[in-house]
Amino acid sequence: MSRETADLTEAKDRVTSEVEEDLEDLALGEDYALNPDYVAIVADALDRGDAERLSELLGALRPADVADLMGFLSAGDREEVLAHLDPEALAEVLSELDPEIREDILEHVPSPILAKALGEMDSDDAVDVVEDLEDDKRAQVLAAMPEMERAAIETSLAYEEETAGRLMQREVVWAPQFWTVGQTIDHFRREGDDLPELFFDIYVVDPSHKPVGAVPVSHLLRTRRDTPIAQIMEPVSEIPVEMDQEEVAYIFDKYHLISAPVVEPGGRLVGQITVDDIVGVIQEESEEDILALAGVSDAGRDASVAETVRTRLPWLLINTVTAAMAASVIGAFQGEITKLVTLAMLMPIVASLGGNAGTQTLAVAVRGLANRELSAANAVRTVLRELVVGLANGLTLGALMGGVSYLLFHDPRLSLTFGLALIVNLFVAALAGAMVPLALEKFGRDPAVSSSVFVTFVTDFTGFFAFLGLAAVILL
Amino acid sequence: MSRETADLTEAKDRVTSEVEEDLEDLALGEDYALNPDYVAIVADALDRGDAERLSELLGALRPADVADLMGFLSAGDREEVLAHLDPEALAEVLSELDPEIREDILEHVPSPILAKALGEMDSDDAVDVVEDLEDDKRAQVLAAMPEMERAAIETSLAYEEETAGRLMQREVVWAPQFWTVGQTIDHFRREGDDLPELFFDIYVVDPSHKPVGAVPVSHLLRTRRDTPIAQIMEPVSEIPVEMDQEEVAYIFDKYHLISAPVVEPGGRLVGQITVDDIVGVIQEESEEDILALAGVSDAGRDASVAETVRTRLPWLLINTVTAAMAASVIGAFQGEITKLVTLAMLMPIVASLGGNAGTQTLAVAVRGLANRELSAANAVRTVLRELVVGLANGLTLGALMGGVSYLLFHDPRLSLTFGLALIVNLFVAALAGAMVPLALEKFGRDPAVSSSVFVTFVTDFTGFFAFLGLAAVILL
Incomplete structure (x- = not known):
């Protein structure tokens, strides 16, 4: 290259890179999230069918940002965007996409192009994508790949999901x-x-x-x-x-x-x-824990309403049964409630405080098990500590609420009943909150899944039973 | 070195490394957690004051495992172990220690030794440790450090906690x-x-x-x-x-x-x-979210009972107030309950199902905000979707529970009241579960903190009010 051409190329590079710099500044907010304005500009270019502008706009984005962008586009627009990416870029965007969107998109990418994009990926990312393909599409795509790459993917797929074999890349130095x-x-x-x-x-x-x-x-x-x-x-x-x-x-x-x-x-x-890859796993596992504790099986952002209902309704149905069982305790004490309707007012407070205290202990225990601060070696000590904390919280709240209820109702025996029931329920809440996840772990189950529903049942049941039972003995 | 000496040294190295290998196998379980038996062996060596054996046992552990070990030892034994570590090993163990234990230990390490250990650390780890020192100890330790290192630490300390400035190491290539x-x-x-x-x-x-x-x-x-x-x-x-x-x-x-x-x-x-360092941050942030959703401010494994109570009681007290407010709704409908005591039995079911559905939506929203799947750009769409899901869940559960209650009580108007209240409460639960975290985020607050208590209050209040209010209109 002569000196002059070199200068020209450099100058051109400089101009291009300045334009790109501007678009990059526009693309992302200060927090590195995709700018809504930029999404609008892309959507506009798509509407006008301005291919050149679209390439420019996409060129200013990194693969992870193109993947984000897809989340804001209609299905038709997404296909348009994909058509503008070369195999290498397509490979990177596919690795970054939300699984729900990716599943949707993969159906529309021709098998030979997909095969080429998979060839550009590290084997762990390629496996991730292949997993998402429908059976016949998967066969087509694998058939279109070179022997070596296909064998690598098939070997990885033979390992179980969520194991090291699936997570690893075969490329190693x-x-x-x-x-x-x-x-x-x-x-x-x-x-x-x-x-x-x-x-x-x-x-x-x-x-x-x-x-x-x-x-x-x-x-x-x-x-x-x-x-x-x-x-x-x-x-x-x-x-x-x-x-x-x-x-x-x-x-x-x-x-x-x-x-x-x-x-x-x-x-x-x-x-x-x-x-x-581990950063992704940690995010995933901690999200799973948060959702499991709240009684949700995950179903990404793009899940349909029907799918979402399917991830939530089962736990609500189980909760219906447990809530009905706890409520049946109230049924057994209808006579007491008819005699003193104030009981109906105070009993949910006992159940609610127990539920909250149980959830606190539960969250601490689940977190401890996840990061291994809590293990067989210190389980007994931890449970004992939680029981002492539960008793301390119970005594404080029991004394406080007993006092407040006395000021309101001037009935010392009612206040005694209320206070004692709170102490009992907060103690039981600590016991259940610590023991339920430990027991689930012991039996090889995920302590985050289903523990909330157990613990809440225990605290509801105990709350109603302790309060109404004590009322029957002390008050009536 | 002559050929022979070399052979001898090699042979000796081999023997040593074989012994070490055995200890290493013994030290960690298959899951890379510290073996309780190993802890017992170390404790035994400490009891017998067998310094040589102790050095051997500690030598087989990596710094992170020595840090784990400390969690199982008494305060006196911890000091003994520390005395066996050279500044470099001490530096690494200190970086790995649970903050609670570290704080405790730091008081007992002489300032000059600590200064030397800090010199061995990357600046971010050193700052982490210095932060934990009491004021006068901190001054002593900093004074004992070389000018350059001290200046680096002081500059880092000037940045706010939980910012990039605190997280970074100044060593850079x-x-x-x-x-x-x-x-x-x-x-x-x-x-x-x-x-x-x-x-x-x-x-x-x-x-x-x-x-x-x-x-x-x-x-x-x-x-x-x-x-x-x-x-x-x-x-x-x-x-x-x-x-x-x-x-x-x-x-x-x-x-x-x-x-x-x-x-x-x-x-x-x-x-x-x-x-x-980021892996640590992600773990920390997700743990904070889990605990915050459950109404716990973190206070590590080694916190005293009093400290633990202090991290839990405030939320329970707030919950006392909200539970009392929700219960006051019941007080306003005492007449209705006296007339039909079955109401007292069914009302907690309405509140409980609403609470659970609200928590589900809340967890999904908090997770979405944390990983930025949920943002201003799609907030409206997300809330609408949640409302449709809430309505679908409400219709299903309302029809089901209406039917079941009819089989039990043969009172069509009671069943209608029960079913309608469930529909209303699950719809409101979805609204609150989605809006509360979005509102907190909008006002610059952490959406995980305090949102549960809001949402549960809304679903309790609505549960009681919708059920008893509808009962007053339809039934009585």
Whole structure:
């Protein structure tokens, strides 16, 4: 290239990059969320069928932002946008898309184009997409892929969902343990394009391809070329392919790992998991916990109303049964209520405070189990502590509400009944809130799922029974 | 070293490493959690005052496991363990410790030793520890540190808590934009020990020290030495020092970042945030959300009973007030209840189902706001969807419970009242569950905090009022 052409190209690059810079500024708000104005501009370009403007607008967005954009577009517009992406860009956008939207979109992407896009992805992302395909589409797409890539995806699909095998990418960088730093670097420079796009650790393997250590890439850079890599390698935490992803996330968090080698049952290195996948897992698992505690099975943003009802109604139906059982206690004390209708007014307060205290203990226990602060080793101590806290809260609230009710109704025996019932219910709430998740965990169930409904049932039942039962004894 | 000595040393290394291997196997369970048996062995060595055995046992643990171990030991034993750690190990263990335990321990570590340990840490971890020190201890420790390190910590402490400035480490690797790959690698190899222990991206800076791009370390390895780094650099997401850590976590998750440069208001590079710190932030934020939804302010595992009560009682007191307000509705309908005591039995069911449905919607909305699936751009659509879902759930449960109650009580007007009240309350539950967190967010409050108590109040109040009010009109 002559000096002049070079200058021209540079000048053009500069102009283009300035325009792009402006669009980028416009695209994202200060909080890095997609700007509603930008969505409107894209929608406008789509309406006018202005392909050039659309390419420009999409070009200013990173894949994750294009994926966000899709969430705001109609089905027709989404297809239009997809048609503007080359296989590489399509690959990246597909990896970022909300699963609900992706499922919808995948039906409309021609199989050969999809096969090409999958070839551009790391194997873990490709598997993620293939999972979402309908059976016959999946067969078509896999058939259109080169033998090697297809085999890699099929092997990964054979692992169970939410395990290390599914999470890992098969692209991994390794070196034999007798190499030096210099040999390793020279080898990588020769391999160049065959290496994964990004990697953080080089796994040192023995002759049977078992990982014996890892060398962070930055250590390669700062060490003399004649140093054997075995000398600078660090111990690795091997992840078995069948390990649950929640477990994997725990290990990454605990040891601050950036990547970890995944091994087959025999110990052979078959892939790696990187921390950016783990960030996704942690988000997912904690969202699952929040929703499970509230009695919701997840059904993404784009789920239909019918699907959403299906994720919520089952728990409400179970709650109907438990609420009816708790209410049947009231039925047994109808005589008492007819004699003193104030009981009907105070009994929901006892049940409600118990429910809240139980939920507090429950949330602490579920959180403790998730981050392993709570385990078999300290379960007894934790339950005892919760019981003491429950008693302390009960005594405080019992004394307070007993006092307030005396000021309102001037009936010392009613106040005594009210106060005692609160103490009993808050104690029972602590017991149930701590024991229910521990019991679920013990029996291999997810402590976040279904524990709320148990605990609320216990506190409702106890609230009504303790209050009305004590009333029958003390008052009437 | 002669051939023979080398062989001997190797043999000895092998034996040592085999013993260590065994201890390591024993130390951790299959799930990488600390083995209770191992804790017992350590406790035994402590009891016997067997220093050598203790060193061996501690040597087999990684810092995160030593930190876990501390959670199972008495205060006296903890001090004993600390005395066995050199400054580097102490530094790593301190970074990993549960904040409650750390606070307790820090009082007992002599200031000069602590100063030395802080010098071994990345600046973000050091700041974390210094924050936990009592005022006079902090002054002592800072005074014992070298000028440069002290200044770095003091600057970081000047940033607000939970911002990028607090989260970042000041140790950062950068290169001027006119360097080539070869120059950069040679420079790093010369610097050697002055570089951070671990790094993933090299920030390319302009003459005013503003970051203009980043080069992943792995790209340096695979690119020809004569390539200018400006040619292989990638765009960076700059993080302003004052950005909230939740925001930072969002950006890392969205763009799958491994590290990002932190800049001062003028744009100068002052530090970096790495993804392992972000994993901690995400865990923390999601735990905060779970606990906040349940009405608990966090107070770690080692908080005293009094502290724990203090984190729970305030919400229970607020709940007392709202429960009393809801119950006062019942007081207004005492006449109706006296006439038909069955009302007292059914009304908690209406309130309870409403509360559960409200909590479901609330959890979905809080989750959506946290991961930005729910924003101003789709708030109206989301609320409308929730209302339709609420209506659908209400119609289903209303019809079902109306039917069941007719079979039990053979009173068509009672069943009509019950069914209608359920429809009303589930609709209102959806409205409150969606609107309350959106309103809190709109006014700059955390939508997870205090929203449950609002929503439950609304569904309790509506449950009682709709049911008893309709009863007064339809039944009596």
